[in-house]
Amino acid sequence: MAVCAAVRRKCLLNLFLQPTFKMPKYQDIYPSEPLIQSLDLVRPLAADLLTLEYFEAEPASMPINKYEQHHIIINLKDKPHRVENWRNGEHRDFIYHKNEIIVTPAGVESGWRWHIQSKCIIITLEPIKFEKFAQTELGILLSERQLKDLPQFLDEDITQSGIQLLEALKCELGSQIMFESFARVFLTKLILKYGLQAEEYEFSKSFTAKQYKQVLDYIALNYGNNILLEDMAAKASLSPSHFSRLFKQTIGQSPYQFLMAYRIEQAKKMLDNPNKLMADIAFACGFSDQAHFSRVFKKIEGLTPKQYRQK
Incomplete structure (x- = not known):
């Protein structure tokens, strides 16, 4: 019986020591x-x-x-x-x-x-x-x-x-x-x-990759200006309501949320320049004033533009 138990232990040990097959990348x-x-x-x-x-x-x-x-x-x-x-x-x-x-x-x-x-x-x-x-x-x-x-x-x-x-x-x-x-x-x-x-x-x-690219190109060129939902929808040749629904379905954000996130992304690049004033960055990125810029920035990034620049 002792011999059988020893054999079983050895078999189990060998089983655990066997290399497992892993599919390559x-x-x-x-x-x-x-x-x-x-x-x-x-x-x-x-x-x-x-x-x-x-x-x-x-x-x-x-x-x-x-x-x-x-x-x-x-x-x-x-x-x-x-x-x-x-x-x-x-x-x-x-x-x-x-x-x-x-x-x-x-x-x-x-x-x-x-x-x-x-x-x-x-x-x-x-x-x-x-x-x-x-x-x-x-x-x-x-x-x-x-x-x-x-x-x-x-x-x-x-x-x-x-x-x-x-x-x-x-x-x-x-x-x-x-x-x-x-x-x-x-x-x-x-x-x-x-x-x-x-x-x-x-x-x-009905919302193709080409239409999406046209909307993004428009945002990239005009994010510092006042962009309306109607403007973005026109670039996709869709009605505002239909465009908004398809955009949210595809991107997971409303067109407005996406536009704000894009503006903040550009603002972060500008904040790397310590000589740029906060107010100038706010206007350059399409925000109505510095306070509006700070509110949106904190909502998206979790800290104020000043804290981001210091960090």
Whole structure:
């Protein structure tokens, strides 16, 4: 009996000492370094929802592997080109077109070979955070199959949302609030594509990535002036009430809340200059007076402009 007990203890010990298999990250396998990646430039809010990387990789291949994240591959190359994909034991040999999106969900076996230089955006999503975002922000419960039922599709609108994310990282306009907003647009559109019935998705498509970009460009150029809801709605070619509802549904903030947050983001940059007067910053950012500026600043940042500058 003592011998049997010793054997059992040894077996249990060996079991605990066995190395557990951990699926690798996509970034550990990809044969080249990204030219641009959001982790280097923006953190932590937007990067907490997704990670963006941009590649122009020479012809190469990636071994078949399972990954612990979802991956969204957006093709930006104008010329259609041949790509091979091994997915859960199936070999796919196809022509990859511009604006085509390939979804590789977490846990799906996938390997790649491309035959000419690639030009693509890869967006990585952490499954648990992605599901929580869908549930808390949009009230949508994602089933296990929803990222597996449509592995490849053509969608110019979602592609444009991905491009906006990339552009936000390239230029100084890509402040944290801008990247955060573009990330929210991308995720919302992706979730609506999978999580709603067709007629409901048609409603969401009435606010496209292009319209959203036009509104943001208008705000970026005119945030120091008096901007009305009607002005923003006109840029999206929508009625004020319809625009306000779609904007809130997509961004999670009303147009007014977003405008105030954008103004405060610009004000924070100006506060870095100790020679700039508070009153001048308030007027430059579109606030009626210094007191109004201070109230909004404290509401958003949790401290006054003076405290922020001292800090």
